[in-house]
Amino acid sequence: MGPRRVGGVSGSDRRGGRRRCRIRSARGAAIRAGDSAQRLTPRARVSEGRISHRHHRPTRRCGRPRRERTIQLRRSCDAPRRQSGGGAHAAPVLPRSARGRRAHVPPGGRALSGTGTFCATSGLPELHVRVVPRHRARRDGPFTSRRGDDTVITVGELKERYWPLILSKVSPGTGRAYKSAWNTRVGPSFAHREIASISPLDVEAEFAVWPGARSTRIDALSLLSAICRVAVKGGFIGSNPCQGAEIPRARESDPSSRALTVAEVDRLIEALPTSGPYRRFVLAMLYTGCRLGEIAGLRVGDADLAARTIHVARTASPGLNGELVVGPTKGRRVRMVPLAEPLVSIIIEAAQGKGPHDLLFPGPRGGYINSKNLSRALDWANVRDTVKSFPPGEEPLHWHDLRHTAAVVLFLAGVSPPDVQAILGHASLAVTQLYSDTRRDAAKRGTAALSNFWAGNRRGQHDGGESAAITGA
Template sequence: MRLAADAMPTVGALFERYWPVIRNRISPGTARGYASAWRQRVGPSFADVPIDQITTLDVERAFAMWSGKRSTKVDALAVLSQVCQVAIKGRLIPVNPCAGVDLPRMQDDDPAARALDWPEVTRLLDVLPASGPYRRFVLGMLYTGCRLGEVAGLRVSDVDWETRTISVSRTASAGANGELVIGPTKGRRIRLVPLADPFVPVVVEASEKKGPHDWLFPGPRGGVLNSQNLSRALDWKNVRGQVKTFAPGEPPLHWHDLRHTALTLMFRAGLSAPDVQAVAGHSTLQVTQRYADTRRDAARRATEALSSFFAPLGLSDPEGGEAEKRASDLGI
């Protein structure tokens, strides 16, 4: 990057010039989120500011004032950080001002709380078509724990009938202009997911009359499904409330919650945390442990133990009386 000594570029100029470089580092879905974050937050805040004039406090102030959910604000911070990294490589600034930003503390997400229980899984199956490509696609997410784009990217040849596994090596999604983009998985690693007995007939049906390189779970016309056309075909916005509802202020049921469901069920089926991590493709065991539901298991065990302990005391008597006297005798 060659610039005159007095020609320090603005954040907007750097973004416009090097957006192709930034986009090349990330997945198509992430790129769409970053582009939106630039238009709605980063650009209005910093586009006209010379890159060497931005301080960490400026970034923290902008983060506090940006609208939207925390995740969308984090996307905006990531976009700005990428631009600053470009400036560092161009020797325009010595350090990234985004690196020292203190984000507000948030309660950890609980993906297990987003998972469907058995009655909810049954309701999901009831709202789906009785057969056909859309039902097979949704079952693909539910049985494998794959992300939606990963299911869309599966080919017939990815199924290994000898080992009863499916190789997950790519994701298929729509690009910025609606074009099909084939890329690596989020973790950029190939992994294997199980082919459980109930899922076998679904995969057999999906593979019929197809070549090894054909899509395993395409739409009815053979094209790749994405969240938009899948939701539209199933009228998902109107029927998902029949499957599971959440408290006011929480987002409604998402397709990604089927991944949460599958990983939670794997723990309930007895898989170890390292096994679930390998199937899920998580980068760390800490991420996987969030699905283990250990807090609920501990609470259930505590409920049984405390119920047995307190039972002789008769403390459930709403009128007090003898129960109150017995409690007093015990020094409670």
């Protein structure tokens, strides 16, 4: 049952008249006493922690009471208060007895902006209320905080309290990136800042001065956004400031340019050992398009030689502190990968003498293979430039470029974009389309169309070199 309104009640409440008389008498006594702090404003009357606007009719014509809006009162008086201004507009503090109370404003009333002092004069202890517009209530940090005092909630405090929750929603690799981003970028910039004081402009300004490549700064922005999402769910802020920040767009990436050509694939195979676990591991990445951790996590039972498919359900990658963690794939999806004919003999060789739960591509000692021991065993830093070179300023050949190669080969083989997306495990078809080379195909079709057009309209056109133009009849 909702709270009763004061200063105006329904016609069926016989006590309403007596209550109004008491309020008016108290108001007159306060005015005669000359105490300005006890005067009631002409817009609202307060009694027993409830607000009723004077010119508002409390009932509908049908006799049913109107619904009331609820506005959170100021909190306790046992903590320091930030002042929003001087004089009569300074932000008051609720007495201890009024902690957690709420003020009710009828729907016909108008909430006052800023800070105002309203005093209860019905014999109860003084009760001060701060009334704010409804559209500002969610953005005002002190009103949305769920803590029992006015202690400032900083970004660093939120991070320490909810750090396990944030890490539980990302992969171990992303967790490592978040840890580095906090130590080098987010922490120095925002750890001391109150979460409610951060604006989208502050986020944009810090993003512009953060050191490092754009990808590492995006990791830092993602971490800050994750902390702000936690603050929104906890009621500390009303909206995520990172969502309103305008981040400059990066140059469109072209992962197909990182792919190996057929000749470069031949050079890669020649650079590998003639046999052994590392050769099988690299060729598995090349022919399946799986990530390095996904190949490391494959077990013998995941390969179905009869159906010529591989079941990809896990990945083995470094954890938050560098330890090896076996968990779900990057997109947390289970997918099926085609088993190409050149890889069949490699799978048969790797599975000899093993059970279905043994690792399919282990290291020489039976453990997991990672990028560091793979590069060290193959002397990759000196071999990769002989396989494929890139212009100055670009990164050298990475193991992940073998995945780009497989994606381009799937399109060249005529596989449809949705099927390529399913094989590679992309979350968005737009990412898969980056490998389709549609721009080059469009340019080829445009070349043929333009050549045919100008072949029939050669008036005034040069016929090769710098010779004179041929003028038709």
